[in-house]
Amino acid sequence: MSKFNALLVTSLFLLLAGCASQDIPDPDMTDETYDSQDADTDGMDGSGLGEGEMIDYDPTAGELADVVYFDFDSYELRPEDADIAARHGLQLAENSGMSVRLEGHADERGSREYNIGLGERRAQAVRRVLMLQGAQPSQISTVSFGEERPIAFGSDEDSWSQNRRVEFKYAN
Numbered sequence: 001m002s003k004f005n006a007l008l009v010t011s012l013f014l015l016l017a018g019c020a021s022q023d024i025p026d027p028d029m030t031d032e033t034y035d036s037q038d039a040d041t042d043g044m045d046g047s048g049l050g051e052g053e054m055i056d057y058d059p060t061a062g063e064l065a066d067v068v069y070f071d072f073d074s075y076e077l078r079p080e081d082a083d084i085a086a087r088h089g090l091q092l093a094e095n096s097g098m099s100v101r102l103e104g105h106a107d108e109r110g111s112r113e114y115n116i117g118l119g120e121r122r123a124q125a126v127r128r129v130l131m132l133q134g135a136q137p138s139q140i141s142t143v144s145f146g147e148e149r150p151i152a153f154g155s156d157e158d159s160w161s162q163n164r165r166v167e168f169k170y171a172n
Contacts, residue, residue, distance in 0.1 A: 064088065068126060070164040073110075075121035077129065085126050088168055089133025096136065101169040102126050104144040105151075107160035112146060119144030119166075126166045 068081035077085060092098055104119030123142035130140055152159035 064091070066168045067165050069161065070122055070166075072107075072160070072164065073118070075118060075125045077125055082129060085129040086133050089130035089135045092130060092136075092139050093134030096139070099139045099141070099171050100130070101171070102140065102142045103149075103167040103169060104142065104146075105149060105163055105165050105167070106147050107163040108147045108150070108155070109160065110147075115146035116144050117146075119146045122164075122166050 064087055065084050068077060068084050070076070070081075071078065088100070092100060102123040104121070104123035106115035106118045106122075108115075110118070120142065123144060127140050127142055131137060147163070150159075150163045151165070152162040154160075
């Protein structure tokens with residue numbers, strides 16, 4: 001037992017020694033020292049800044065897809081689909097009376113139980129993105145259908161890729 005205690009103490013010592021190496025400002029450097037250093041600010045008068053045309057950008061404007069897709073055996077949003085989910089989150093944040101049900105789906109590969117869990121993890125991943133954009137938890141519900149509600153009925157990659165999805169179902 002004493003070897004364990006010695007190992008524990010050594011580990012703690014090494015951990016604390018690693019944390020102690022931080023950049024500490026020099027106490028001899030005062031604010032006056034910083035002010036007295038030469039800095040060239042010629043040409044930096046701020047002219048020309050803010051003179052551009054105002055862009056009226058509404059991230060929720062336009063057609064908004066109601067399905068996001070996932071890679072095989074994954075519940076991580078692809079970048080293009082993360083943008084779609086973020087736009088849905090902004091829409092929910094701006095409209096507190098709206099609510100959405102996220103329906104998670106999987107392809108036919110894997111057991112029924114595994115696919116139910118995977119569909120739920122996919123719906124929860126989308127839910128987190130919506131909430132990061134300001135949607136309230138009370139506006140979002142999730143359900144997983146696993147492999148039970150396929151869009152495409154083939155047994156090839158094209159069909160499977162269409163079935164690995166989360167659908168947005170809005171209610172007012």
